[in-house]
Amino acid sequence: MVMRKLELPLSQTQKVRFERAIERLQSLSSTANSDTSVIVTGSIPVNHEESFLKGHGTSEVDGELLATVCGVVERVDKLVYVRTLRARYKAETGDIVVGRVSEVAQKLWRVELNCTQDGVLKLSSMTTTDDVQRRRTSADELNMRNIFVEDDVVCAEVRTIQRDGTLELHARSHKYGKLEKGLLLKVDPYLVRKSNHHFHYIESLGIDLIIGRNGFIWVGEHVQVRDPMMVDDQKSDTYDADREQIHTSLETRQSICRMGNAIRVLANLGFTVTLEVIMETANLSNSKNIDIHDMLGSEFHVVVAESEAERRRAKRQK
Structure with missing residues (x-):
C-alpha cells in the first residue's frame, strides 16, 4: 500500500488527523x-x-x-x-481488462487499454450470436458495427502478447463483451493486484463490478447472462418486458455512483483497489450519512484514511 499526499484543501484539524492516520498506516x-x-x-x-x-x-x-x-x-x-508507480499498464497473458473501442478496422477492433499500444480484438476471437464455432464470413465482417462501434466499453482477456508489444485479446465467453448502463473509472494500474476474481456481482445492490488489471474499472447495472440457446425462443415473449426495462432505476444509479466515488477516493489516497476495500468505503459513507457528491470532499478522504488505519490495526491483532 502506497499513501499519497492528498491534493485537497484541508483545514488544520483535518491535516493533523490525516497525517496521524498516514503515520499509523506507515508504522503498520x-x-x-x-x-x-x-x-x-x-x-x-x-x-x-x-x-x-x-x-x-x-x-x-x-x-x-x-x-x-x-x-x-x-x-x-x-x-x-x-x-x-504511475507507469503504463504492462500486460500479462490471461489478464482481465476493460477498455474502450478506438477504431473499427478490417476484421478487428482496436481497444484503448491504458497501455503503450492499443489492444487488438479480432472478429475471429469473438463469440458469435449463434454460439457456434465457425469461420467468420464476409457477412460477419459487414455486421461488425452491430457488435461494437467507436467509444463502446468492452471487457476481454489478454490472449497473447506479440513481439512488437501488441496485445491480442479474445472474448470467447458470454461474461466478456460490451458493457452498458454503468460507469467507467480509471485508476493507476499498480493499484490493481492480480487475482483469481476480477468479476464481482454485488447482489444486495444489483450491480456488477469488473476490476480490470489495466486500471480501468467498470461499475454497472447487473446483466443476467442467459443461455444463448434459449434467447430466440424467449425473444417474442420478453420483447415488451425488455422495452420497459430500458432505464436503470434511480436506486441502482445511486448505488453505481456511490461505488464509483468510493473507488475515486481510494485511488486519490493511493490505496489498493479490491472488492473488500471498495465495499467498506461505500458502506462507510452510508453509515456516516455522507451524500454521494460529498464523498469527494476533504472530510471523507480523511475519514477513509482513518478507517483504513483502524482496519489494518484490527487485522494485525487477529
Whole structure:
C-alpha cells in the first residue's frame, strides 16, 4: 500500500488527523514488513547475512542495495525488486481488462487499454450470436458495427502478447463483451493486484463490478447472462418486458455512483483497489450519512484514511 499526499484543501484539524492516520498506516506497514515505497537512490532494507537476488529497479553500491526507480519494494522469495508507480499498464497473458473501442478496422477492433499500444480484438476471437464455432464470413465482417462501434466499453482477456508489444485479446465467453448502463473509472494500474476474481456481482445492490488489471474499472447495472440457446425462443415473449426495462432505476444509479466515488477516493489516497476495500468505503459513507457528491470532499478522504488505519490495526491483532 502506497499513501499519497492528498491534493485537497484541508483545514488544520483535518491535516493533523490525516497525517496521524498516514503515520499509523506507515508504522503498520513497516512492522508487518510489507511494501515499502522508495525514491531513486533510496536505500532498500535487506538482510545481508541471507542471500538475496537483485531484481528490476535495484542496484548494489558499496554493499548497500539502492533503488534506481521510484516505486514499491516487492519481495518474492529471495528476489527483491521495485514495482514502478504511475507507469503504463504492462500486460500479462490471461489478464482481465476493460477498455474502450478506438477504431473499427478490417476484421478487428482496436481497444484503448491504458497501455503503450492499443489492444487488438479480432472478429475471429469473438463469440458469435449463434454460439457456434465457425469461420467468420464476409457477412460477419459487414455486421461488425452491430457488435461494437467507436467509444463502446468492452471487457476481454489478454490472449497473447506479440513481439512488437501488441496485445491480442479474445472474448470467447458470454461474461466478456460490451458493457452498458454503468460507469467507467480509471485508476493507476499498480493499484490493481492480480487475482483469481476480477468479476464481482454485488447482489444486495444489483450491480456488477469488473476490476480490470489495466486500471480501468467498470461499475454497472447487473446483466443476467442467459443461455444463448434459449434467447430466440424467449425473444417474442420478453420483447415488451425488455422495452420497459430500458432505464436503470434511480436506486441502482445511486448505488453505481456511490461505488464509483468510493473507488475515486481510494485511488486519490493511493490505496489498493479490491472488492473488500471498495465495499467498506461505500458502506462507510452510508453509515456516516455522507451524500454521494460529498464523498469527494476533504472530510471523507480523511475519514477513509482513518478507517483504513483502524482496519489494518484490527487485522494485525487477529
